[in-house]
Amino acid sequence: MSLLVVGTVAFDAIETPFGKTDKILGGAATYISLAASYYTKNINLVSVVGGDFPNENIALLNKHSVNTDGLQILKDQKTFFWAGRYHNDMNSRDTITTELNVLETFNPIVPEAYQDCEFLMLGNLVPKVQQQVITQLRKRPKLIVLDTMNFWMDIALNDLLETIKMVDVLTVNDSEARQLSGEYSLVKAAQKILSMGPKYLIIKKGEHGALLFNKEQVFFAPALPLEDVFDPTGAGDSFAGGFIGYLAETKDISFDNMKRAIIFGSATASFCVEKFGTENLVNLSQEQVDERVQEFVDLVQFDIALV
C-alpha cells in the first residue's frame, strides 16, 4: 500500500539567465518524492548518497512523508553532482560538470519493508539498474512507471528496450520519443513505442504540455502559461512525482484517472519551475495546489454541445 521511488539524490549547481546557485539539493528521486508528497503520504525511497550529504536534507525528505530507510549512505564517498547552465530560451542547456561519484557503483537494494509497494516510479537511471529494482520485487506492483532519456538510447539501447518491456507507463520527451521510434509524427511514434511493451506512453513537451497515449486513446494536458520560468531543473521529475503520487493515493489506474493524474503532475511541475531547484516544492500548501489545478481547469475547459 505504498509508493516506491527509485532514482538519484544529488547535488546540483544551476545557472539560468535569472541567477545561479551553489550546490543545492537535487536529483530525480528528490524531485519525484517531494512532488508526490502533496498527493500521497506513504513514500519509500531507494537511492544512494555520499558522506557529504547533509542530515538536514534527509530530515527534509522525512518531513515530506518520505521514508529514507532505503537511502544508502556511503560515508567515504561523495554524492552525485551535476552542474549545468541554461540558455536564454530555457529549453536547452549545457552540462558543465557531471561527477557520478556514488552513482558509479550504485546497487539498489529494496528493503524488506518496501516489498509491499503497489506503485513503483523508476526515475531516470542506468536501465540495468532500473531493471534490478523490478526483479527484486517479489510481487509485481500494480503500476510501474519508468522515466528515461536520450543518453541511454545512445549507449544502452538494448538494455533500455528490455527494461521498457517490463513497465506499464513510459515517460519521455518529444525528441526522445522521435529518437526511440524513428518516427517524426508523435502519433506514429507513440504507436510504435506502445508496441514495444508499455501500455501507456507519456510524451513531455515542456512548455508545450504533455500527451498521454494508450493504443486507443490520447489525452493532452497543456503546461500553464507562466509569467516567468526561473529554472526548468526537475520539471519532468516533478511532473512524474505529481502523476504517480496522485495515482498511488487514488489507486485507480483507469485512463480517466490518469488524465487527472497528468493535470496534477503538470500543476506540480508548474510550481517547480517558478523558483530555483526544489525551493518551491518544499513549501507548498494544499490551497496553492488546489488553486493551481483550478487554473488548469479554467485554461482548457470549454463546452460545445454537438448535435
Add this chain to the structure above:
Amino acid sequence: MSLLVVGTVAFDAIETPFGKTDKILGGAATYISLAASYYTKNINLVSVVGGDFPNENIALLNKHSVNTDGLQILKDQKTFFWAGRYHNDMNSRDTITTELNVLETFNPIVPEAYQDCEFLMLGNLVPKVQQQVITQLRKRPKLIVLDTMNFWMDIALNDLLETIKMVDVLTVNDSEARQLSGEYSLVKAAQKILSMGPKYLIIKKGEHGALLFNKEQVFFAPALPLEDVFDPTGAGDSFAGGFIGYLAETKDISFDNMKRAIIFGSATASFCVEKFGTENLVNLSQEQVDERVQEFVDLVQFDIALV
C-alpha cells in the same frame, strides 16, 4: 448581418517532404473564406486577382457561400504568386518566389452591399491597406479580427501599431508576439500587446496549439496530434476562418463563445494541413467537422472535483 473577409487571393506553388504542387489556388482570404463557409453562409470577399485567375476558382468560392462581388479582376495583370519549400520539420520554410503582381497597387473597395457587415476578418496584408478597409465602413462592425506577420513589424511597424489600435482581436504566432512585445514570456507578451489596443489576443503556436488572452483570462486550445502533416500552408488562415465563421454565425462575442470558436478554428486547421493546399477544405462534410470537434473534446476534457 454578414462576414466580410479581406485578404489575398493567390496562386501558390508548394513543396513539402511529401510532394509538390504546380500553381494552385491559395491566399489568406481564400483559406479564411473556405474555412468560414463550414460555419456561416453569408460571406463577402474583398480582394484582387489578375486576368489569369480561372473562373472555376471563382465558382468554387461562390459554391462555398462566398460573394465575390468585391473581388476585383484586373484583366491585364497577373494574380499574386508565392512559391515556397517546407523543411523536414514542417515548421520552417524558404520562400522561393514572391510575385506581388496585382497586390502591388491593391486598393480595396468595399461594395455598398457589404456595408452592413457585422464581422470583419482582415487577413495578412499591408497594414495601411487593412486600415483603409476599416475606415471605409460607415458603421463599425461588432468585431474586427486582424491577422498580421513579422514582415510588417520589420518594415511598417508604426502603420501596424496604428492598425492594431483599431481592432478587437489580433492574431499572431508565438515568435511574432515576442517580436511585437519585446517579451519572451508569452504571458507578459500578451499583456503588453493587449495594452496596445486590442481587447483579445490569439497567439498561434502551430502544432503546439493556440492561446486566447484578454486582460483577465487565458484559454488554451491544443492542435490535434495528427499522423501526418502534409502541407502547413493556410493552417493559420483556416484557423482564423473557422474562428470568425463560428462567431459570425453565433453572433456571441463573449470569452466563453470565443473559446468554442477557437476549437472550431483548430478543427478546421487540422483538416487543412492533412492535404495539399485547399484540397481538404473544399470537400468537408458537416459530419466530418462534428467528428473532428468531438476529437478535440476527447483530447482535452477531464473532470477533477476540487473540494
